[in-house]
Amino acid sequence: MTAPAKDTETRLNDVDIAAVAGLASHITENPEVADTLWSASVTWTGGFRSEASIREFAPSASDEPHGLGGTDTAPNPVEQLLAALGNCLAVGYAANATAAGIDLKGLRIDLEGDLNLTTFLGLAAGNAGYSGITARVHIDTDADSAALAELHKTVTSTSPVGHTLSRPVPVSIELV
Amino acid sequence: MTAPAKDTETRLNDVDIAAVAGLASHITENPEVADTLWSASVTWTGGFRSEASIREFAPSASDEPHGLGGTDTAPNPVEQLLAALGNCLAVGYAANATAAGIDLKGLRIDLEGDLNLTTFLGLAAGNAGYSGITARVHIDTDADSAALAELHKTVTSTSPVGHTLSRPVPVSIELV
Numbered sequence: 373m374t375a376p377a378k379d380t381e382t383r384l385n386d387v388d389i390a391a392v393a394g395l396a397s398h399i400t401e402n403p404e405v406a407d408t409l410w411s412a413s414v415t416w417t418g419g420f421r422s423e424a425s426i427r428e429f430a431p432s433a434s435d436e437p438h439g440l441g442g443t444d445t446a447p448n449p450v451e452q453l454l455a456a457l458g459n460c461l462a463v464g465y466a467a468n469a470t471a472a473g474i475d476l477k478g479l480r481i482d483l484e485g486d487l488n489l490t491t492f493l494g495l496a497a498g499n500a501g502y503s504g505i506t507a508r509v510h511i512d513t514d515a516d517s518a519a520l521a522e523l524h525k526t527v528t529s530t531s532p533v534g535h536t537l538s539r540p541v542p543v544s545i546e547l548v
Numbered sequence: 549m550t551a552p553a554k555d556t557e558t559r560l561n562d563v564d565i566a567a568v569a570g571l572a573s574h575i576t577e578n579p580e581v582a583d584t585l586w587s588a589s590v591t592w593t594g595g596f597r598s599e600a601s602i603r604e605f606a607p608s609a610s611d612e613p614h615g616l617g618g619t620d621t622a623p624n625p626v627e628q629l630l631a632a633l634g635n636c637l638a639v640g641y642a643a644n645a646t647a648a649g650i651d652l653k654g655l656r657i658d659l660e661g662d663l664n665l666t667t668f669l670g671l672a673a674g675n676a677g678y679s680g681i682t683a684r685v686h687i688d689t690d691a692d693s694a695a696l697a698e699l700h701k702t703v704t705s706t707s708p709v710g711h712t713l714s715r716p717v718p719v720s721i722e723l724v
Binding site: 385386387388391392395396399400403405406407408409410411412413414415416418419420422424426427429432434436438439440441442446447448449450451452453454455456457458459460461462463464465466467468471476478479480481482483484485486487488489490491492493494495497499500501502503504505506507508509510511520521524526527528529530531532533534535536537538539540541542543544545546547548 | 561562563564567568571572575576579581582583584585586587588589590591592594595596598600602603605608610612614615616617618622623624625626627628629630631632633634635636637638639640641642643644647652654655656657658659660661662663664665666667668669670671673675676677678679680681682683684685686687696697700702703704705706707708709710711712713714715716717718719720721722723724
């Protein structure tokens with residue numbers, strides 16, 4: 373773990389305050405900059421295994437547990453989804469705590485999701501996805517509870533992955 | 549890449565046909581087995597960096613690009629979300645192709661998502677998440693187009709991550 377920097381004139385929680393503020397003012401002046409496109413490419417590697425490539429980073433592996441017919445060599449896609457939500461919330465807390473002058477000593481987010489396999493296995497039509505997801509956020513800080521409640525409200529109302537999961541997103545899957 | 553096994557009596561596409569069929573019949577007889585709970589734990593490591601831990605697997609890193617105030621050491625959460633969708637679709641194609649007797653020579657899924665940063669940056673209320681996601685599926689197989697169209701229909705109607713993204717999911721984020 374990298375200890376948060378304490379030079380609070382330019383950095384807090386090891387976040388570059390000026391860079392984040394600069395991006396916000398840049399977008400205020402140039403609204404078209406706010407429209408971003410993200411991408412990933414997944415290659416199947418046999419069985420239920422695959423690898424996801426994102427920009428220049430090393431591919432990350434995916435598999436299913438033995439109980440679902442996989443070889444259990446890596447987290448599965450629905451676990452990866454929970455991880456993405458937790459990582460997104462971590463960015464949200466770090467960014468907004470820093471903006472509010474809150475020094476984070478530690479932050480851990482435990483995530484759970486309920487999923488019924490019936491539809492995935494082709495046994496009935498219906499919802500194959502999560503029926504509900506819970507994230508429990510543990511923050512170690514000296515900030516008071518009012519400041520934390522305000523931070524929490526800001527993070528949950530501005531989370532890209534949180535909103536993607538809680539709202540219906542048009543997903544187009546095309547065979548090309 | 550692991551070459552798919554060709555022993556089609558028990559395996560096709562390196563998928564254990566009996567294991568998958570066995571799970572389906574087990575759930576048909578014991579419907580409560582279909583209810584599964586998945587989890588992940590994310591630890592913030594300073595700045596916009598965090599690590600996600602899933603079961604016994606090595607933690608995977610998350611960061612933001614320099615342009616968003618990060619240190620660009622790993623894919624960011626919205627990219628990870630696209631990867632999870634691609635990995636999930638890969639499992640779906642492998643499982644359902646195998647069930648249909650389709651031999652997959654190769655499978656690649658390219659994913660893109662549009663996201664406007666205005667809400668994430670706190671500049672306006674609204675949707676901080678993806679406004680739309682596209683997955684383009686490239687399949688290398690000798691199967692005919694009718695079989696592929698049927699496979700595609702089955703996969704898209706049974707994808708856990710696909711359904712999670714395309715439907716509104718109750719997401720509870722709790723400060724504990």
